[in-house]
Amino acid sequence: MPLPALSRRTRLGAAVVTALVAGTAVFGIGQATAEHSVPRTDKEIPNLTLVQDQIKAYYGDKVTADGEHYASPDSNYGRQVRDIEAKARTYLTKALAKYRAQSGAHKPGHGGKPVKPAIVLDMDDTTLLTYNYELQVGFHFTEASQDKYLATKDMDAVFGMDRLVNWAHDKGAEVFFLTGRKEAQRAWSVRNLKNVGYDVPLDRKHVYLKDKEHPPAYLPCGATCSTIGFKSGTRKHIESLGYDIVANFGDQYSDLQGGAGDRTFKMPNPMYYLP
Numbered sequence: 001m002p003l004p005a006l007s008r009r010t011r012l013g014a015a016v017v018t019a020l021v022a023g024t025a026v027f028g029i030g031q032a033t034a035e036h037s038v039p040r041t042d043k044e045i046p047n048l049t050l051v052q053d054q055i056k057a058y059y060g061d062k063v064t065a066d067g068e069h070y071a072s073p074d075s076n077y078g079r080q081v082r083d084i085e086a087k088a089r090t091y092l093t094k095a096l097a098k099y100r101a102q103s104g105a106h107k108p109g110h111g112g113k114p115v116k117p118a119i120v121l122d123m124d125d126t127t128l129l130t131y132n133y134e135l136q137v138g139f140h141f142t143e144a145s146q147d148k149y150l151a152t153k154d155m156d157a158v159f160g161m162d163r164l165v166n167w168a169h170d171k172g173a174e175v176f177f178l179t180g181r182k183e184a185q186r187a188w189s190v191r192n193l194k195n196v197g198y199d200v201p202l203d204r205k206h207v208y209l210k211d212k213e214h215p216p217a218y219l220p221c222g223a224t225c226s227t228i229g230f231k232s233g234t235r236k237h238i239e240s241l242g243y244d245i246v247a248n249f250g251d252q253y254s255d256l257q258g259g260a261g262d263r264t265f266k267m268p269n270p271m272y273y274l275p
Helices: 005-022 048-059 076-101 131-136 143-152 161-170 183-195 227-240
Strands: 116-121 174-182 207-210 243-250 264-266
Touching (some): 048 076, 076 161, 076 243, 076 264, 116 161, 116 227, 131 143, 143 183, 227 243
Parallel strands (some): 116 243
16 A cells, blocks of 8 residues: 655655755756665765754754754745745735736636636745754654644744735735645644734635545545645646636645646755655
8 A cells, every 4th residue: 555645754754854965866857856876885875964964054953941953044044945035025026916906807717707816835844844843853754743743832934934925915815725734633733823923814715734534526636646636636726716826835846746826936945855
């Protein structure tokens, strides 16, 4: 029986973290692939401890008195995120102004009604930062540890993303969150988004999680969807409701593939890889 995508993250996590940070991952057309050649000697394999130290340095690791690890907004990660957000804001300023100038009639939608602009965002490491969790579990994801964490703690907002999302919503964009988290984690996820400042609608019509028990009819792949199938299929569903996805944000290439979206924004994440 094939493993679900999140379980595959458990198996691939450390190895791909090592490869991505050290620059040994195989890239094709600007994206990482899971096809890596077998190392011939140990010298071709980056040292895992050193790679984890690089990750900590990149995120500007800060340790609290009780041993909790947090990223710093002044880190290279923080600077890279702010650069992406600045580009997104410049783009969205023009894209959303175009809709306002034309009263939403940018292009015809279903039934002749004008479509409305929307942005779609992944959750983990796109809008919510998993760094504290990843350090807590030693970069070894399990569903049980994720459940325990989400039930009791809030992840920080990815630096500046709460402000960007709220600004885009104020400028007329409908905001949708699209995550591979399981449906059972909905209440925790919504609570977290609210608590860290995402002041946008967070009902079921705006927050999509992966429901393998009762997959929606609009997904042909049903309970067996890959990450790409689930996310691209859901984006197509959102567009079928009368929205034009002007921007799609994700930290994984699988968040961005499959079409349905005018422009994509890739957020940095060297901690794990999801095919």
